[in-house]
Amino acid sequence: MNHLMILPVVIPLLTGAFLLVMYRYNIGRQRSLGIGSCLLLVVFGIWAVLQAGVADYTLYRLGNWAPPFGIVLVLDRLSAVMLLLTALLSLFCVLYASRGSDREGSHFHALMQFQLMGINGAFLTGDLFNLFVFFEVLLIASYALLLHGGGRARSRAGLHYVIINLAGSALFLLALGILYGLTGTLNMADLAHRIANAPEADLPLLKAASLLLMVVFGIKAALLPLLFWLPRAYSAASAPVAALFAIMTKVGFYAMVRVFLVVFGLDDGAPANGTVMAWLWPTALITLALGAIGVLGAASLRTLTAYMVIVSVGILMATLSRNDEQLLAASLFYLLHSTCMTAVFFLLADLIGHYRDDGYDRFSIISPLAHRWVLGTVFLVAAVSMASLPPFSGFVSKAWILQSSLQLPGYLWLWAAILISGLLIIAALSRAGSGWFWRPQEHSATHARTVAKTRGLDHARTATVCVMVAISFSLALFAQPVMDYLEAAAKLVYQPSGYVNAVLGDYIRQGGEVAE
Amino acid sequence: MELVIAITLGVLTSTGVYLILRARTFSVVLGLTLLSHGVNLFLFSMGRLTTASPAVVGLVSDPTDPLPQALVLTAIVISFSMTAFVVVLALKAAVELRSDHVDGEDPNEDRQ
Numbered sequence: 001m002n003h004l005m006i007l008p009v010v011i012p013l014l015t016g017a018f019l020l021v022m023y024r025y026n027i028g029r030q031r032s033l034g035i036g037s038c039l040l041l042v043v044f045g046i047w048a049v050l051q052a053g054v055a056d057y058t059l060y061r062l063g064n065w066a067p068p069f070g071i072v073l074v075l076d077r078l079s080a081v082m083l084l085l086t087a088l089l090s091l092f093c094v095l096y097a098s099r100g101s102d103r104e105g106s107h108f109h110a111l112m113q114f115q116l117m118g119i120n121g122a123f124l125t126g127d128l129f130n131l132f133v134f135f136e137v138l139l140i141a142s143y144a145l146l147l148h149g150g151g152r153a154r155s156r157a158g159l160h161y162v163i164i165n166l167a168g169s170a171l172f173l174l175a176l177g178i179l180y181g182l183t184g185t186l187n188m189a190d191l192a193h194r195i196a197n198a199p200e201a202d203l204p205l206l207k208a209a210s211l212l213l214m215v216v217f218g219i220k221a222a223l224l225p226l227l228f229w230l231p232r233a234y235s236a237a238s239a240p241v242a243a244l245f246a247i248m249t250k251v252g253f254y255a256m257v258r259v260f261l262v263v264f265g266l267d268d269g270a271p272a273n274g275t276v277m278a279w280l281w282p283t284a285l286i287t288l289a290l291g292a293i294g295v296l297g298a299a300s301l302r303t304l305t306a307y308m309v310i311v312s313v314g315i316l317m318a319t320l321s322r323n324d325e326q327l328l329a330a331s332l333f334y335l336l337h338s339t340c341m342t343a344v345f346f347l348l349a350d351l352i353g354h355y356r357d358d359g360y361d362r363f364s365i366i367s368p369l370a371h372r373w374v375l376g377t378v379f380l381v382a383a384v385s386m387a388s389l390p391p392f393s394g395f396v397s398k399a400w401i402l403q404s405s406l407q408l409p410g411y412l413w414l415w416a417a418i419l420i421s422g423l424l425i426i427a428a429l430s431r432a433g434s435g436w437f438w439r440p441q442e443h444s445a446t447h448a449r450t451v452a453k454t455r456g457l458d459h460a461r462t463a464t465v466c467v468m469v470a471i472s473f474s475l476a477l478f479a480q481p482v483m484d485y486l487e488a489a490a491k492l493v494y495q496p497s498g499y500v501n502a503v504l505g506d507y508i509r510q511g512g513e514v515a516e
Numbered sequence: 517m518e519l520v521i522a523i524t525l526g527v528l529t530s531t532g533v534y535l536i537l538r539a540r541t542f543s544v545v546l547g548l549t550l551l552s553h554g555v556n557l558f559l560f561s562m563g564r565l566t567t568a569s570p571a572v573v574g575l576v577s578d579p580t581d582p583l584p585q586a587l588v589l590t591a592i593v594i595s596f597s598m599t600a601f602v603v604v605l606a607l608k609a610a611v612e613l614r615s616d617h618v619d620g621e622d623p624n625e626d627r628q
Contacts, residue, residue, distance in 0.1 A: 133594075140597075140598070143605075147605075152612050152620070155605070155608055155612045159541065159605055159618060159620075163536070163544055163548065166595075166602060167548065167551065169594070170548075170551045170552055170554075173555045173558075173591055174555055174558060177558050180559075180583070181562035
């Protein structure tokens with residue numbers, strides 16, 4: 001048993017707890033501890049990606065209890081990619097926050113670590129109740145992070161966010177109760193086996209449980225009727241927090257993949273996930289349309305980015321609901337791109353807002369801007385990547401999605417939704433950019449120069465954003481190996497029997513009874 | 517016993533949902549509490565409803581399943597702490613926004 005597997009949960013837990021106890025530490029030490037922990041997680045993420053490339057499934061039995069009795073952590077290609085993405089994203093967020101945003105409230109770095117612990121745990125766990133617990137861990141930390149810095153807007157958005165997620169947790173427990181009552185297990189592999197062999201009479205209840213889970217993950221991922229908390233919450237949060245939250249909706253997506261394709265997807269003939277997929281398709285398309293309209297109608301760059309998160313959720317869910325291996329691989333590539341780029345835009349909104357005299361990141365207010373050339377160039381490059389134009393990763397991912405959806409039913413809807421939303425995003429971003437970087441100079445060029453003098457360009461923050469954009473570019477540059485890896489990841493997801501064998505193989509070989 | 521549990525669950529859940537949909541934060545918090553009570557009771561009853569069978573192997577021939585009780589314990593701890601958090605948050609919001617409406621302002625205030 002490889003004890004390295006537990007590190008992505010233990011490292012942030014210990015760092016966070018230590019930071020909590022040592023809150024009197026000066027901020028410099030807190031920062032270096034936070035950054036150090038994130039660096040370790042990046043190293044682990046790289047190890048996990050390599051390890052998952054060698055062995056399809058790596059198991060970690062907590063307390064050495066054999067599954068299905070104990071809790072088991074499962075590392076496969078999908079979770080490894082998500083772990084590395086989270087680690088990289090968190091590293092940049094913490095670096096950006098270390099330039100001052102972490103002073104706005106207390107315990108920023110400790111909360112960040114607890115948040116990472118929850119996210120990493122959710123990606124690794126092979127137990128449905130444990131998934132609930134890690135969801136709660138990441139939610140509790142996110143409640144506090146959302147409120148970081150205080151203020152009226154954050155209190156208001158935080159109240160909505162907390163209440164809807166508490167209701168979601170109650171529904172999650174209901175679904176778990178139903179599943180446990182029917183099958184007597186919460187281990188994902190065991191559940192998959194038992195659901196596939198469930199008697200006819202249990203099917204309606206199983207369907208109810210799967211739909212409840214869809215609502216729960218829909219809240220996390222911001223799927224159509226449950227997305228109205230997101231724009232307000234994400235635009236109220238401080239920039240590094242909002243950037244980290246870019247991964248939170250993807251946790252919902254990951255949970256859907258894991259639960260609906262593996263746990264409910266074992267039976268090849270008539271998998272129990274049919275109803276969910278049927279619901280997911282229209283809701284995802286409307287989510288996508290609504291997000292695109294929101295992007296066009298947003299009054300500030302942060303709100304615009306929040307709606308871009310919704311667009312990305314719509315695309316991910318729509319591709320997931322088509323239930324195709326190749327399309328899942330393509331949407332995983334899109335997930336990497338969209339997480340990275342929405343995070344970039346949350347940070348960029350803060351960076352640009354910092355150098356404007358007035359109006360922060362609002363579009364309606366014309367105000368002089370300092371460092372126009374640097375910020376304008378970064379914005380242009382990031383916008384080209386965000387709008388999925390070549391040569392960036394967005395273009396590769398969307399082209400791949402469009403290409404691999406060609407053979408599937410309803411592909412015209414997907415094509416129309418993706419292409420039109422892309423056009424709307426280009427329109428909104430070019431309007432924002434031209435309004436900011438061209439117009440103000442005509443008004444008061446001299447004034448902007450005085451602002452520039454008083455506020456020197458923050459090189460660390462700008463560099464952080466630039467590196468993130470460069471990662472998006474290198475995703476496109478090294479697209480072939482990444483695509484191969486993601487294809488293998490999607491292939492594993494679509495072989496749930498392999499997952500079940502890996503987790504329960506020993507148990508079955510020792511004569512354990514899996515299903516009647 | 518099944519009927520009593522079922523009716524209790526129904527009453528707790530429906531009252532909880534009704535209160536969650538109210539506009540004032542206090543009733544919403546109360547609703548969340550009732551809903552989580554209902555959920556905990558539901559989770560507990562998933563270990564099947566029997567009497568006089570403790571969750572200890574060896575005492576009786578047919579011991580109860582201990583897992584739902586462990587799950588409920590976890591769920592209670594989480595829902596309890598979250599209720600405490602949401603109460604504090606609601607208070608903070610009520611002080612900062614000068615309103616206990618869930619949206620921070622009463623949309624019908626001008627009309628009254």
